[in-house]
Amino acid sequence: MHPQLEILLELQDLKAQKREMEEAAEESSREIERKVFRVEPEDAIAQLQAKIEEMEATLEPEVMSRYGPIAQARERAVTPVLDGLCYGCFMAMPTATVRTNEELRWCENCGSFVYYVD
Amino acid sequence: MELREFFSEDVINLDLQGETKDSILKELITLLALNEKSEGILYKMLKRRENLGSTGIGRGIAIPHCRSLVVNRLRVAFGRKKTAVDFKAIDDRPVSYFFLIVAPPLEVSNQYLPVLGKIAQLCREADVPDRLAKIESPAEFLELLDEKSV
Numbered sequence: 145m146h147p148q149l150e151i152l153l154e155l156q157d158l159k160a161q162k163r164e165m166e167e168a169a170e171e172s173s174r175e176i177e178r179k180v181f182r183v184e185p186e187d188a189i190a191q192l193q194a195k196i197e198e199m200e201a202t203l204e205p206e207v208m209s210r211y212g213p214i215a216q217a218r219e220r221a222v223t224p225v226l227d228g229l230c231y232g233c234f235m236a237m238p239t240a241t242v243r244t245n246e247e248l249r250w251c252e253n254c255g256s257f258v259y260y261v262d
Numbered sequence: 263m264e265l266r267e268f269f270s271e272d273v274i275n276l277d278l279q280g281e282t283k284d285s286i287l288k289e290l291i292t293l294l295a296l297n298e299k300s301e302g303i304l305y306k307m308l309k310r311r312e313n314l315g316s317t318g319i320g321r322g323i324a325i326p327h328c329r330s331l332v333v334n335r336l337r338v339a340f341g342r343k344k345t346a347v348d349f350k351a352i353d354d355r356p357v358s359y360f361f362l363i364v365a366p367p368l369e370v371s372n373q374y375l376p377v378l379g380k381i382a383q384l385c386r387e388a389d390v391p392d393r394l395a396k397i398e399s400p401a402e403f404l405e406l407l408d409e410k411s412v
Contacts, residue, residue, distance in 0.1 A: 145299045153331050157307050160329045160367035173375055180325075180382045182352055183315040191314060224366065226334055231368055245299075261334040 145245045148207050149222075152257050155199050156222040162192040163219065207248065214255055223256040232256035263373065265380050266407040273339040274400035278360070283312070283349050286341065287326060290362040293339035300332035304364060318351025323385045323394075327363040327378055336365040336373045338381075340403060342394060359394045361385070384412045 164173035165185050177183040203211060214221040223232030230237055233254035241249070243260045250257050273293045280286040287308050291301050307328040311317065318324040339362040346356030361381045365374035384390060387410065397403050 150299075150303065153303055154306060156367060157303075157328070157330045158310065161307075161311065164329070173378075176375065176378055176382070177315075180319060181315055181317055188314040192310075195310065220368070222331065224331055224334065224368070259331055261331070 146248045148204060149245055149248050149257065149259065151199055151202055152207070152211065152222045153259060155196060156220065158192055158196050158199070159215075159219070162189055162196065165189050165192065210250065210255070211257070214257075221256060222259055223251065223254075224261045225258045226261055230254060230256065230258060232258075263376060264407070265377065265384065265410075265412050266404060268336065268338045268373075268377060269340065269404060269407060271400035271404065273337075274403050275339075275341045276397060276400065276403070278341045278343040280343065281347060283347065284309070286343060286347060286349075286360060287312075290326065290339050290341050290360055293341070293362070294333070294337050294364070296332060303332050304328075304330050312350075316350040316352065318349040318353075318357050319382065319385060320351055320353035320355065321385070321391050322346060322351075322355060322358045323361070323391065324349050324351060324357045324359070325361045325363065325378070325381055325385070329365050329367045329369075329374065331366060333364050333366055336363070336369065336371070336377060338363050338377065342397070359385075359391065380412045384410055 165188050167174050174185050178185055211221050220232055223230055225237055228236050230251040232251055235253040245260050278289050280289045291304055307330045308326050311328045317326045341360040343358050346358040349357035351357055363378055393406055
């Protein structure tokens with residue numbers, strides 16, 4: 145796997161975790177974490193944000209220049225590709241595209257970095 | 263939706279060998295049969311979740327869980343360690359029973375939280391730790407889930 149893609153994947157997972165901690169609905173992950181696991185949501189959010197910033201600082205400038213605007217505009221800067229479909233925009237990836245995570249690729253339609261799921 | 267639907271014999275290990283929290287997490291991940299790179303990423307995410315607070319909920323049970331792009335659908339696994347290990351659980355007791363839950367961040371069927379909640383509910387039942395201790399085969403674990411109808 146491309147090392148920068150690995151960082152992007154981890155960033156995406158961390159952001160998903162942080163987003164869930166921020167949801168205040170009664171049946172939310174935040175409430176399960178608080179009630180079942182006794183995690184203090186605000187502490188968790190602060191820890192996750194610190195880790196996100198630490199990892200974003202390790203992105204190469206050319207990766208950051210694409211990632212930054214996408215990450216600001218929408219929740220997912222990295223999307224999985226399943227059965228040839230980008231799950232960011234649900235458009236088909238070009239059939240000529242080689243299915244590999246060894247290179248850093250993005251969807252030509254929505255601009256998200258893509259990750260090919262086994 | 264019942265928990266039984268998500269488990270199969272190949273994601274159950276009644277004889278975990280790990281002696282530490284980290285090695286137990288790695289062993290649980292292998293039950294999901296991912297590639298090596300995905301296993302590594304998932305391990306890091308589970309560790310990060312554990313760093314927010316242990317998923318050891320007491321009475322010898324832990325529920326390591328996270329969302330990760332390395333899976334394309336909700337995945338679960340169960341592991342048992344005969345001699346309990348320190349998992350920094352909320353009651354400070356060592357842990358023998360491990361329910362692993364992983365789901366992708368984008369999950370159309372939205373099963374992650376209900377499944378997490380159902381496992382927590384199952385684990386609160388008074389007889390569950392003893393029953394988990396006495397199970398002798400993966401099939402018996404599945405029968406327990408059937409019986410509990412959670």
